[in-house]
Amino acid sequence: MDLIVYAHPDAHDSHNAAIKRHVEENLKGRGKEYETIDLYAEGFNPLLSAQAAIGKGEPDGLVEKYQGKIAKSERLIFIFPIWWYAPPAILKGFFDRVFTAGFAYNFRKEPSMPKALLPLIKACASQKACYGMFLKQLPVEQKLVGKSAVVINTFGGNDIGYEMFGSAPEYTVDKAVLNFCGVMDVKRVHWFEARGSVEIPIKVREEIDAALA
Numbered sequence: 491m492d493l494i495v496y497a498h499p500d501a502h503d504s505h506n507a508a509i510k511r512h513v514e515e516n517l518k519g520r521g522k523e524y525e526t527i528d529l530y531a532e533g534f535n536p537l538l539s540a541q542a543a544i545g546k547g548e549p550d551g552l553v554e555k556y557q558g559k560i561a562k563s564e565r566l567i568f569i570f571p572i573w574w575y576a577p578p579a580i581l582k583g584f585f586d587r588v589f590t591a592g593f594a595y596n597f598r599k600e601p602s603m604p605k606a607l608l609p610l611i612k613a614c615a616s617q618k619a620c621y622g623m624f625l626k627q628l629p630v631e632q633k634l635v636g637k638s639a640v641v642i643n644t645f646g647g648n649d650i651g652y653e654m655f656g657s658a659p660e661y662t663v664d665k666a667v668l669n670f671c672g673v674m675d676v677k678r679v680h681w682f683e684a685r686g687s688v689e690i691p692i693k694v695r696e697e698i699d700a701a702l703a
């Protein structure tokens with residue numbers, strides 16, 4: 491099953507709404523089973539409680555429902571706008587509250603990698619094979635191994651802005667959340683200069699279809 495996680499306050503007239511419709515039509519058209527979580531429409535509270543922050547939170551029905559949906563999905567499809575080169579707060583809160591220790595990962599007891607490795611890790615962190623190798627050495631049990639993800643982002647700015655500000659969501663979402671929990675196959679699609687018309691440019695549409703194929 492595919493699971494769409496939609497993080498935008500407008501599910502009808504926005505650029506993100508157009509993407510959501512396109513993705514759902516694509517999946518329907520190919521007979522793919524999917525479910526959608528619309529975080530705003532479902533009134534998700536992104537704030538982590540003081541108790542949950544120390545791993546002692548009370549069970550929460552909505553969080554458990556979302557974890558159940560993630561558990562039975564092979565692929566996670568995130569659709570969200572870029573705000574301050576980051577995901578909207580509601581999606582950050584989704585990661586904070588739903589990708590919990592015990593569900594998405596566990597820390598293992600063995601010691602951390604020796605600090606002497608740090609220069610090597612820094613030097614080759616951008617190279618996929620090397621990065622993957624170090625990731626496996628982390629004292630972390632990745633509990634979402636085997637799932638893949640597609641991340642579709644809209645931007646008001648262009649690709650130059652994206653390069654200038656450090657491609658931040660690739661680190662904070664793809665690596666620090668998804669890769670960390672074992673989701674290694676992460677495809678990205680960007681709709682730059684998403685202003686005015688909400689008709690998805692052909693190139694972006696093709697990229698979305700290729701990512702979903």
Ligand SMILES: Cc1cc2nc3c(=O)[nH]c(=O)nc-3n(C[C@H](O)[C@H](O)[C@H](O)COP(=O)(O)O)c2cc1C
Nearest residue numbers: 504505506507571572573574575644645646647684
């Ligand atoms: C609070 C806020 C922060 C934003 N920050 C950025 C940004 O850092 N970079 C960027 O390219 N666009 C930024 N934008 C523009 C949005 O990304 C753009 O309006 C949105 O992706 C268009 O899609 P929508 O019609 O579905 O909202 C920001 C918009 C808002 C409301």
